[in-house]
Amino acid sequence: MPHAPAPGESCAPELFLSRELAALEFNFRVLAMARDPQVPLLERLRYLSIVANNLDEFFEVRVAMLKHHHYYGSASPGPDGIPSGELLARIRARVLDLVAEQYATWQDDLSPRLEAEGICILPRSRWSKRQHAWLRGYFEHEVLPVLSPLGLDPAHPFPRILNKTLNIAVVLKGRDAFGHEGHMALVRAPRSLPRIIRVPAEVSGPGEHFVFLAELLHAFVDLMFPGFKVLGSHQFRVTRNSELMVEEAEVDNLARALTEELVGRGYARPVRLQIGTDCPKAITRMLIENFDLDEADVYRCDGPVNIIRAGLIYDWLDRPELKFPRFTPRIPASMEASRNKFEVIAQRDVLLHHPYESFAAVIDLLRQATQDPNVLAIKQTLYRAGEDTPLVDLLVDAARNGKDVTVVIELRARFDEEANIRLATRLQEAGVQVVYGVVGFKTHAKMMLIVRREGAGLRRYVHLSTGNYHQANSKLYTDIGLMTANEEIGEDLHKIFQQLSGLGPTISLKRLLHSPFTLYKSVVAKIERETANAKAGRSARIVAKLNALNESHVIEALYRASQAGVEIDLIVRGACTLRPGLAGISERIRVRSIVGRFLEHSRVYWFANDGEPEIYCASADWMERNLMRRIEVAFPILDPELAARVYDETLANTLADNTQAWLLGSNGRYARATPGDAPAHNAQQTLLDKLCASTAK
Template structure:
């Protein structure tokens, strides 16, 4: 199948490296801002623990994907410097320096701040030195009965070569002295912890009394390692963890994408290593042995002053029912127009409905699909699924719709990173129920979030649409901020019909009336709208751009923003993660301001606003201003046409965030972020303001110490 051609980037002169920040280093800096939440005494204690776990998870993914790609290019000499001009070798050195800083800060936060604070709340993570005799007896019994039977300790010798180590699993390297039953002298052994074993063990109350007491599995393995090697003296034991390349590569010419991905997934856990985490007490001789077996270098080793799998501390968050140590609970609301409505189609036939998650319930989307499934006048349902999550009712409803005789088409993106296996299972289940499943377009990930319902009304067909900046993932809808639009606007319905036709039928280029469509018109439209603001400014008319994004790195969009700023356009950018644009450069970007908001919820909505000489345009989108989103993905940006809803989106997602002076971080031209403070002004948190306004949830304006 030939690869479809997308729109090509606008040709500019070679970028000037000094005008750009590095994308990978920007992604790392975001994790320092998340870690600041873990250090913030104004954040509830168990939430701080969760933020620490999030940083560790983000760092895992950073190595599995970004560092793995850089090392691959550097190894084969196939890399080309990005707009910032930094080659892969230099960049890898900078990454190591910042990761070392981050790892030290992580473990210092854990050891010096969180563990003592948790202990003060009677939540204890115990080391071997802290066990009482009674606790030790119980833990030894647990080890002998629950752990030892599933372990397969492996002595290393010519007959027992170094084993394959699964990605991100816990392992113990053991130094032995003595001889085995066959007269062989022991030197080294490995203990691999199966994933079936819990990484954190809770000691029962009857053993410890008051409070909650936990032990890391690594502590347990090291404490009783001698029981695994009877007859030997254990001279030392050291925990380690290896991270591997997890990017899946599938040729575009494959005949069956699902089958090819399934085969690739089988080897993902044993792909090329990119990082070795090891206890800080591990001797260099052991480190050298490990990096030799993993074919790594000293620069790939990260010593941890504490558990190598610190990500696991987040497991206790869900287990502990301690409301006082978590963010206040809130109940997402339903749009007022739908509260007493007997039929959602009647309401949507008269007006558009805006949903602002997580403050407004994702259940409204499920309700719409449920009505469509049960409505005899609904003929067809089309939907994209990028990440759906476990046990989502959406899938059950799509299955039910197909069994009810409706024409159901679902576009599933099999290559959604780290959800590939789940999406293959999902596709199989839907196909078995009679749903027409499409895997998108070869070479372009389908990242757009959209649903189309076709209904017969009074002898005519009418289309109802749901478009969103976020995935159809019920759990994430409580954690991520996103904007959703429900509408029956005929132009948007027709546009979406054409997009689905193109996805399922491999159709030609399409002309859309309202939607901006990547990889065809979105990039060009964004650049043209930026340049239009510049023209207004040069002609003495008011000109302004405000955009909220997850990331910004597309060099030609950044150049267009620089040119607009130099023409007199005032530009405010709310960029959660990596931003390659340098704000505040004299003569270049003095009119550009960049801020990042990090708070209770993960900022995920993308909103573009253009002043347009007094007739503002506002779009919500699934796409960031990144090269991959604008050039190599199926994305959709949708306009908010209702003036009242457009004003609401501007107020809630842009003006509200620009006023934030407690959770905002301001980007300087040198790439460093400084946390905003209220000064003499009243504290303002964008997220907490929306909780109070939309959910009637009280909040605190506590500032970090």
């Protein structure tokens, strides 16, 4: 039986789950939401689309990098000890299970239920004569002029296919105008074309009728190849490596280097090929050879290869009875009652629990700062902000109003690189001092510092958060924000911003835990303190809420704490590589995941500390990248009333959930919690009822 190691030793590989396989398991939990008849129908469709999007990113990043290192012989097993070749095989097996469930959910469950509600996604086999005529006209006038079908021959080799685009392989018989025999052609659907077409009511009658672009291309493929007989047409989609390879230490200008790298991202090495279930072996072989893939990289789809686009229907339809009930986020009474936000924060810390409480409070604070003549400086980090956020307008206004504005923008926020480069350019043009962070360390901390003259001195006002300054995400993600005028926290944050903008030396902080310097050591030290307390017979417990957990030394410390008698509850929404419930090692550790209406995003660490509990909120998960390779901040909740509220709302409330919680077994699989004889408790709905004004139940 493996044992938990002493400090300085390493765990046996059997004590760790695979990070990649754990990430895949999360998607099964999301898919369960798409299959749950208690979830509103259009929300179920949205969850199905989320699974497809998650799988895209999983292949673009995790599988792509694993294959890269495997191909070049540089792959070394992670803490789980699984060789890269075996891990790739196990990933494929689990993805096949997921894809099968995904398309069965689409074909056998969602599509019929949507149709029963008057929402029809029409295959071409079911088009009426009137629909066929309208769709043919649409194809001839709106689609065909944009297409550039390509016949494959020595003069027209296999083209470059853009990442995640819809394509059709067409088998032909006949001769072209030059007397050349036609055998094969490709039709690439430009991204300018809508992937789903809405058929007008005057054509289809009552209800909503939609057609996937792929169905349109199949139905009228003969119009693209006049003079040829079409023997078959087959959809496909390729996923490519999307991890950028900029060597920051070797470039003079990170923004320019990233811009150049982004140009080629869409044509990087392929890692996955999606094809229809009816695609013949010969066509499959041709695609495999041209993409330089293996059979193991092919995934057959019993439906649209770009099923992710089904999520557009959710956005288009105003059917409130088929969506989650609307709600109005609360604004804290103190912030709503007073026009002067600084006075409110100076008197007492303000806690924000999104999405139940409105992000507007943060916007209002910054808006007042831009207009207040006593505000001298504003410093802020932006990781993912969204391009339509009012925050950027306010930062521009502040600079134009004479404030000293510094913004640390993380250009390398994955898949937001282009948006962040545009954002940086706009801010710079307005006179904002823009900093791109630190070479080798992504700036992931979410923090804002406002310096205000009050009387004969200066006072710092701070906003810290577990989530991004992204207004749209603040309505979908659960996060904790803190507004405070605490002098020590303000001084700590001032030092961090100085370090980021001035490349300063290591700093000593009084209240904040700071990655990559003190956060990792502090987390391990606090776990070890609980371990020592348990051994001494004192009260000891750990509760942590995270997005992911994979840092091996933290896991080893948790195993030692469990062996010493510490009760540990971990709420890990996504991938967790710790094995709970192992006799003699982790039987006092329980791991649960909440998957519900909102994406659980807040990170909260709580330590019993022998009756004097400490609670921190953070931008960092207990992952190697967050603790070692990122700029992160964990901030304490010092107000006892607010600390109790954070514990109750984010930890105790979530641990009581018995309807949307999933319990991790030591084998790496999850089982859904059920109420049994106890009253049903939905943690997210509990907070909606407590904090929000719902418009419907």
